[in-house]
Amino acid sequence: MRIAIIDDSAARASILQEGMAALDDCELFIITERRGLLARIGEINPDIVLMNLGNPSRDVLEEYFAVSRALQRPIAMFVDESDDESIVASVEAGVSSYVVDGLAAGRIRPILDLAVTRFNAFSRLQQDLAEAKGKLAERETIDKAKRILMDSRGLPEPKAYAELRKAAMNQGKRIVDIAEAIVTAHNLMGNV
Amino acid sequence: MSTELTIGFLPLVDACLPILAHEHGFAEEAGVSLRLVKDMSWATVLDRLLYGHSDAAHLVAPLAIAATLGRGRPAQPLSVPFVLGLNGNAITLRPELARQVRPEGGMGTPAEVGAALKTIAQERSKAGRPLTFGVVHRYSSHNYMLRYWLAACGIRPDHDVDISTVPPPFCADALKQGEVDGICVGEPWNSVAVEQGAGEIVLSTAQIWRRGVEKVLALRESVLEEKREGVERLIRALCKAGGHFVDPANWERNAEILARPEYLDGSAELIRRAISDQLLIAQEGPLVHYPDFMFQHREAANFPWVSQAEWLYTQMVRWDGTPFDAEECRKAARVFRPDVYRSALLGTGAPLPGASSKVEGSLASTTVVGTQQGSMTLEKNIFFDGMVFDPNDIEGYISRLP
Numbered sequence: 001m002r003i004a005i006i007d008d009s010a011a012r013a014s015i016l017q018e019g020m021a022a023l024d025d026c027e028l029f030i031i032t033e034r035r036g037l038l039a040r041i042g043e044i045n046p047d048i049v050l051m052n053l054g055n056p057s058r059d060v061l062e063e064y065f066a067v068s069r070a071l072q073r074p075i076a077m078f079v080d081e082s083d084d085e086s087i088v089a090s091v092e093a094g095v096s097s098y099v100v101d102g103l104a105a106g107r108i109r110p111i112l113d114l115a116v117t118r119f120n121a122f123s124r125l126q127q128d129l130a131e132a133k134g135k136l137a138e139r140e141t142i143d144k145a146k147r148i149l150m151d152s153r154g155l156p157e158p159k160a161y162a163e164l165r166k167a168a169m170n171q172g173k174r175i176v177d178i179a180e181a182i183v184t185a186h187n188l189m190g191n192v
Numbered sequence: 193m194s195t196e197l198t199i200g201f202l203p204l205v206d207a208c209l210p211i212l213a214h215e216h217g218f219a220e221e222a223g224v225s226l227r228l229v230k231d232m233s234w235a236t237v238l239d240r241l242l243y244g245h246s247d248a249a250h251l252v253a254p255l256a257i258a259a260t261l262g263r264g265r266p267a268q269p270l271s272v273p274f275v276l277g278l279n280g281n282a283i284t285l286r287p288e289l290a291r292q293v294r295p296e297g298g299m300g301t302p303a304e305v306g307a308a309l310k311t312i313a314q315e316r317s318k319a320g321r322p323l324t325f326g327v328v329h330r331y332s333s334h335n336y337m338l339r340y341w342l343a344a345c346g347i348r349p350d351h352d353v354d355i356s357t358v359p360p361p362f363c364a365d366a367l368k369q370g371e372v373d374g375i376c377v378g379e380p381w382n383s384v385a386v387e388q389g390a391g392e393i394v395l396s397t398a399q400i401w402r403r404g405v406e407k408v409l410a411l412r413e414s415v416l417e418e419k420r421e422g423v424e425r426l427i428r429a430l431c432k433a434g435g436h437f438v439d440p441a442n443w444e445r446n447a448e449i450l451a452r453p454e455y456l457d458g459s460a461e462l463i464r465r466a467i468s469d470q471l472l473i474a475q476e477g478p479l480v481h482y483p484d485f486m487f488q489h490r491e492a493a494n495f496p497w498v499s500q501a502e503w504l505y506t507q508m509v510r511w512d513g514t515p516f517d518a519e520e521c522r523k524a525a526r527v528f529r530p531d532v533y534r535s536a537l538l539g540t541g542a543p544l545p546g547a548s549s550k551v552e553g554s555l556a557s558t559t560v561v562g563t564q565q566g567s568m569t570l571e572k573n574i575f576f577d578g579m580v581f582d583p584n585d586i587e588g589y590i591s592r593l594p
Contacts, residue, residue, distance in 0.1 A: 034362065035369070056359040058235035063330045063357040066264050091243040096235070 003111065004046035006031045008055050012122045016050070019118040023111065038064050048108065049098040050115050058096065065098060086112055093119040138176040145179035148186050194220065195422030198227045199409075200237045201250035203456040204360065205379045205466045206277045206407045208446065209488065210250060213426070213433040215449050222429040224422050230454065233359055234329045241412065242268050247419060248426070250276060251410040254504050257524045258331040263512065269413040269523075272501075273532035274427050275494045276407040278487035279398040281334050282382040282471065283341075285374040286367055289323075290392035290474070299473060299480055302399050302576040306345025313352045326358030326372040333406050334376040336507040337397045343594045344577040349511070367391045378406075379466035379486075380458050386472055387462070393473040396485050401553065403487065403573040405500040416532065424536035431542050434489035443467050491570050492543050496528035499549040499583040506581070506590050516587055534564065543568040552581040 003026055007013035010032045017028055029044045031037060034057055041049070041064065051058060086109065090097060093116040099108055142164065149160040164182075168175045201207040213219045214226040229246055231237045234255055241249045242259070256270045285293070293308035294300045309323075316323050327335040339349045349355055358366045363375045364385035375382075375391070385391035397404055409430070416423055436442050447464035450456050456463060465471065469485040472478075487493050505524035509516050530548040537544060543566030550561075553575040560569050575581075581589050 035371075053236050053239065054232055055236075056232035056361060058233040059329050059359060060357045062235050062264060066330060088243050091239055091245065096239065 001026050001048065001107065001111075002029065002044060002046045003027065004029045004031060004041060004044050004049045006037070006049065006051040006055060006057070006061070008032060008034070008052065012052065012119070015122050015125075016115060016118045019121075020111070020114055023114070026111070037061070047100045047103060048111060051096050051098070052119075053091065053094040053096050061098070086116075090116050094123070095119045141176055141183060142179045145182040148182055194223050194225045195419065195425060196225050196227065197248060197419070197422055197426055198229060198246045199248045199250065200229045200231055200240045200246040202232070202234065202237060202360065203230060203458070204250075204381075204407075205450065205456070205463055206280050206486065206488070207250045207455070208437055208450060208467075209276050209430045209433045210409075211450060211455055212437055212446060213429040216433065216436060218429040218432040218436070219426065222425040222432075224425040224429060226426075228454075232361065234332070241270075241410065247415055248409055248411045248423070250407055252329055252332040252334075253405050253408045253500070254331040254333060254336060254508060255329060256408055256410040257501060257504055257508065257527050260523060260527050261508075261520055263331070263508070270410045270527060271413045271416045271529050271532070272408040272410050272496050272527050273416065273423060273529045273536070274409040274430055275405060275496050275500070276409055276430075276488075278406050278493050279396070279401075279404050279484070280406055280466070280486035281337065281376055281378045281397040282393050282485075283338065283374060283376050283395045283397070284363075284367070284382045284385050284391040284393050286370075287389065287392045287474070289373055290394050294392070294394045294473075297478055299393065299395055299399070299471075299482070302341055302395055303345065305394050306341060306347065309342075310345055310347050313347050317352045322352065322354050323373045324354040324356060324371070326363060326366055326375040326377075327355060328360050328363075328377055329357060331508070333404060333504075334378070334397070336504065336511070337400050337404060338376040339511055340507070341395070341400045341576070344579075346594075364388050364390045380456065380462040383462040383465060383472060384458070386475060386477075387459075389475055392475075392477070393471055396471065396482050398482065398485050398487070399576060401573075401575050402484070402571075403491075403493075403552075405497075405504065408496070416529070420532075423532065427533060427536035428540060431494065431537060431540070434494060437467070438489045440468070492545055492568060494533070495545055496530050496533055497545075497548065497550055497552075498525050498528050498530065499552050499581065501525050501528040502549075502583050502586060503552055503581050506586060506593070510590065510593060516590055521586060538565065542566065549583050551583070553578075554580045554582075 005013055005016050013030045013032055017030055020028055031040050037057055090112060095115050097112055145164060146160040149155050149163055164175050164178050167178045199210045214228060219226045234252060237249050238259060240246045256272050260269050293305050313323050325338060327338055342349050347353060360377050360381045363377045363381045366372045367385055368390040382393050437446060443464055447460045447467055450463050451458055451460035469482055471480050473480050502525050505521050534544055544564040546562035546564050553573060555570055555573045558569050558571050
């Protein structure tokens with residue numbers, strides 16, 4: 001079976017590729033470039049096309065499938081009309097799939113399921129990354145607030161941090177919230 | 193208690209009404225709170241709608257009908273209780289081509305530009321390198337307007353010229369790379385192409401059909417029934433947003449809101465031009481004021497006329513090459529829901545037409561029309577070639593099309 005993966009994120013495409021390489025008798029083709037997309041699809045002549053839901057070229061591809069005479073068999077969106085559950089799962093995960101009409105559902109479903117799993121894994125990875133970035137920004141804010149306390153009240157660093165923590169505990173807030181308030185107030189007072 | 197509704201949209205100026213209803217608090221005031229979800233292709237906007245990620249969508253009108261009729265994918269009945277706007281698109285050609293077909297210093301008339309283009313299209317076709325046009329979707333008003341104009345000028349789409357799909361954000365790039373010779377797209381993407389020197393504007397679609405139906409608010413029929421009260425609140429909010437959108441006092445502010453990263457993520461200056469019906473047609477060229485380039489509010493512009501849905505169906509059978517089917521036509525007509533629009537706006541100051549269908553393209557001058565509520569005049573609504581669409585003779589109309 002020939003599977004084309006179209007994804008504008010090269011990182012996600014490689015995660016998909018890695019996950020699907022284990023499938024038996026499947027040949028994988030990755031396309032990340034918008035230009036020349038239809039020509040590439042024509043060459044590959046895939047049985048299944050997986051594409052990220054947010055890809056702006058989806059309309060281009062759908063039209064190609066609708067009017068192209070290059071493909072002998074029409075390509076249909078998803079598995080079949082009755083298979084709503086897997087469709088919803090794949091839309092949730094952010095993957096759209098186009099399947100050559102007439103392929104047995106039993107052959108398609110494991111591929112789709114795998115793609116959905118890999119897409120979800122990628123989203124989790126991105127979430128972790130965003131969280132890590134958020135943590136980094138929080139640390140910077142806390143450092144800034146510490147410096148303000150050190151400069152304005154002549155406190156040594158450990159004492160400045162202890163003050164932040166005490167205020168957070170007294171007010172039932174997170175340290176970063178207190179730090180943010182200090183930085184904002186400082187900026188508003190014009191003592192930048 | 194406020195109803196929550198999620199609305200999908202593409203980054204285009206005519207996504208303005210839901211965005212402004214949310215930003216200016218018209219939605220909250222009406223008792224509905226909105227969550228807006230931006231996407232990059234109509235296929236994705238439609239998927240989210242069909243699989244329940246969104247309750248409603250900013251959608252190209254023909255796609256709502258195509259989805260209902262099951263063209264290109266399994267059929268799912270959609271409903272349109274509100275039209276988000278008329279026209280607002282333009283045709284932009286590669287600069288050297290534009291200069292050959294457009295009179296000096298302005299946009300020209302559709303017949304003029306078409307006649308000049310016909311000669312070039314025939315030469316290119318004979319040379320085996322036919323002119324190629326990009327439209328934003330197969331089932332878009334852009335596709336139907338472009339084809340309507342070309343065919344009426346004696347240029348046969350799919351024979352003399354090729355027409356393919358190009359996503360709006362790539363239109364300027366496709367012109368620059370020579371992938372296409374022209375595009376028909378909504379703002380701000382024509383102006384983006386002009387700014388980059390990739391194209392020059394030759395026509396606005398308002399010149400092809402003075403009152404052409406463009407984007408709609410689409411919902412699944414079942415969702416409309418389930419959330420009927422919330423949808424009616426939304427309609428009242430969108431109507432208020434329309435009044436705000438067309439008031440010149442608000443143009444600056446609204447352009448700034450639409451330009452934000454979470455919405456169009458573009459230039460407030462270009463957006464402001466579109467809102468005020470102005471187009472810079474070429475680099476260093478004149479700033480042309482074309483009244484009613486975009487048409488979001490006056491003359492009950494948001495009323496879903498059944499005759500608009502039927503006209504779109506005629507174009508669908510015309511260009512899909514399928515026979516007219518009375519049952520299909522009835523289904524297409526039923527997508528537009530003037531009954532919901534009326535029920536939402538009854539008792540407000542908004543004018544409500546007395547009829548639900550009209551002869552499209554028949555008004556050559558301002559005409560007073562019968563209303564159920566308020567007073568209403570309709571201005572000129574002609575097609576540039578003078579053809580008239582009478583919903584009582586749909587088959588006859590199709591047979592008269594070139």
